[in-house]
Amino acid sequence: MFSWQKCLWNTATHMFGAWVIFESMVTRDIGNVDQYNIDTEYDFIIVGGGTAGSVLAGRLAEVDHFKVLLLEAGGEQTDKIKIPxxxxxxxxxxxxxxxxxxxxxxxxxxxxxxxxxxxxxGKAIGGTGAINTMIYMRGNRNDYDYWESLGARGWSYKDCLPYFKKLETITPQDHQPDFQHGVSGPMVVEEARHHTVLRDAFLEAGKGFGFRVGDQNSGYQTGFAPLLFNIRDGHRWSSADAYLRQTRGNLHVALIAHVHRILFRRRTAVGVETDIRGSKMKIYAKREVILAGGVVGSPHLMMLSGIGPRDHLQEMGIPVVYHSPGVGQNLQDHIAAYGLTWLTGASSAGAAYNPFVYTTDPKTYWDWKMTRTGPLAAPIGVEGNAFVATKYANTSWPDIQITFMASHPGFDGGTTYKDFLMISDELYESYFAPTAFTEGFSMYPIVSRPESRGRITLASSDPLVAPRIQPNYLSHPQDTLTLIEGLKIVKAIGDSEAFKRFGAKFYDRPLVPCSHLVPGTDAYWECWVRYLSTSDHHPVGSCKMGRKNDPMAVVSPKFRVYGVRRLRIVDGSTMPQVISGNINTPIIMMAERAADFIKDAHLVR
Known part of the structure; x- marks a missing residue:
């Protein structure tokens, strides 16, 4: 079925890939990369050149007498990364x-x-910020006040707001400078240069239900909004672009540099053992080693280096440097229920954002080449956002996030999006296949603050073997109950008058594994949640920040690792609880604060 369309889709996307390489070879360069002249001693060694590590490297290198090394296991940002x-x-x-x-x-x-x-x-300079959907979002002010109540002293919203303002240059007209926003920071924030009329219908639907439509990053989150993105001049703008573009002689960046373990002298971190492009070497830090390997990389390296749960390290044959039972624990991730689809039919051709249509249109490429506008200047179909409260939450701290997409899981005939989500062949063929290459839209609810907790553990003491990741999705019953209510809200939005002028009709084919249940009932939605909920790719918490007397806390509120000296962790793994929203911007904020903490500790003011 649809074999000619699949062939055309694959041919068009491959041809476009070749065109991108030809057209954008010189659009952006990251400075400071000099992996062939790495010294054996620095003041600071930063492990991980992702969202947080790039910020830290750029900020610490602002101090002329600090000698800084940034080690990134991945390589350069290729041309494909640059096009949203x-x-x-x-x-x-x-x-x-x-x-x-x-x-x-x-x-x-x-x-x-x-x-x-x-x-x-992400495994490239810029980390996950180099491969994500580029969404700019701060989270809810209550998230940070709650962190402080959990033991992260000094992390209330009022403490964090100056750093959100410091990092951003925000350009939409309705977000112009006020006490909530910044206009001179390194991270550029824009509305997408392309969106469909269906996004406007989504915002209209929100108004129809009595919700506020406007800025969700100004301290009041509940309501509907067009999404904001870290995109500059039609290109992805990661923290590596923002913080590493200025070449500094005191900052070295080594790529294809996989750190195998932290070096300790007694309980003092003195350096790292790393492999740089196949050459093993030991590099020493006079002041601090800082881990910025992310929610998976940081606990993995900690345990490989002897910091973690004692029994687990001994089981792996790793000498224990310090028993820290919280390493790898407290793992959290936003879980989303995918698949609710509305078809708009041929009468509204072009109203939806079916990438199949745009990929085969030469104007798509011309618009991006000449003016950096059009579909290529925005992520595929991702256009709107809402935060709403179910019956389990209050309106000032909503428990459901809704992402609006002007496309749907079947838009490409099962060639890309199915694998992006890892949907099984059986489920795709039995449910989504009839929607192949059709116009339509989709929305999915996300649990903002899941109760379920997972863990990361070692699979081997070999640093080249990936750790085990067990997220334990839906292990707490409240997450399922919240998603059921979220699906009901999404269904009501999609069926609203705002979408009817496009001939929108809910794709009501029963999900086969749930076909023995009455559609629309709580039992049916629970079955849907069990089959079609998966990661929204915001994992955090595996090296929790908290009080020293909290046995599960791994780092202090200033990111110092408990039990050892001269070692910090600065990344999303330190969040005590996942924030309500996408996590990239909060991680940049955390790294901005960490850079000031580190400067204060090493400079005479």
Whole structure:
């Protein structure tokens, strides 16, 4: 079925890939990269050149007498990374660590391959910010006040707001300078240069239900909004672009540099053992070693180096430097229920954002080449956002996030998006296949603050072997209950008058594994959640920040690792609880604060 369309889609996307390489070879360069002249001693060694590591490297190197080394296991940002439209092809590419979770056998991920989930994490300079959907979002002010109540002293929203303002240059007219926003920071924030009329219908639907439509990053989050992105002049703008473009002689960046372990002298971190392009070497830090390897990389390296749960390290044959039971624990991730689809039909051709239509239109390429506008200047179909409260939450701290997409899981005939989500062949063919190459839209609810907790553990003491990731999705019953309510809200939005002028009709084919249940009932939606909920790719928490007397806390509120000296962790793994929204911007904020903490500790003011 649709074999000619699949052939055309694949041919067009491959031809476009070749065109991108030809057209954008000189659009952006990251400075400071000099992996062939690495010294053996620095003041600071930063492990991980991702979202947080790039910020830290750029900020610490502002101090002329600080000598800084940034080590990144991946390589350069290639041309495909630069075009926002291509984000769907970056996971499971050479720019991705290609992590896959352990199977979930507690009633989750039933409709996904082997009951597993992709956990794509960036393996390139810029990290996951170089392969994500580029969404700019701060989270809810209550998130940070709650962190402080959990023991992260000094992390209230009022403490964080100056750093959100410091990092951003925001350009939409309705976000112009006020006490909530910044206009001179390194991270550029824009509305997408292309969106469909269906996004406007989504915002209209929100108004129809009585919700506020406007800025969700100004301290009041509940309501509907067009999405904002870290995109500059039609290109992805990661923290590597923002913080590493200015070449500084005191900053070295080594790529293809895989750190195998932290070097300790007693309980003092003194350096790292690394492999740089096949050459093993030991590099020493006079002041600090800083881990910025992310939610998977940082706990992995900690345990490989002897910091973690004692019994587990001994089981792996690793000498214990310090017993830290919280390393790898407290793992959290936003889980989303995918698949609700509305078809708009031929009468509204072009109203939806079916990439199949745009990929075969030469004007798409011309618009991007000449003016950096059009579909290629925005992520595929990702256009709107809402935060709403179910009956389990209050309106000032909503428990459901809704992403609006002007496309749907069947838009490409099962050639790309199915694998992006890891939907099983059986479920795709039985449910989504009839929607192949049709116009339409989709929305999915996301649990903003999941109760379920997972863990990361070692599979081997070999640093080249990926750790085990067990997210334990839906292990807490509240997450399922919240998603059921979220699906009901999404269904009501999609069926609203705002979409009817496009002939929108809910794709009401019963999900085969749930066909014995009455559609629309709580039992049916629970079955849907069990089969079609998976990661929204915001994992955090595996090296929790908290009080020293909290046995599960790994780092202090200033990111110092408990039990050892001269070692910090600065990345999303330190979040005590996942924030309500996408996590990239909060991680940049955390790294901005960490840079000031570190400067204060090493400079005489």
């Amino acid at each position: 439209w291509f984000h769907l092809w970056l996971p499971n590419s050479p720019h991705d660590w290609k992590f896959v979770t352990e199977p979930n056998y507690n009633g989750a991920l039933k409709g996904f391959m082997d009951q597993k989930s992709w956990w794509w994490r």
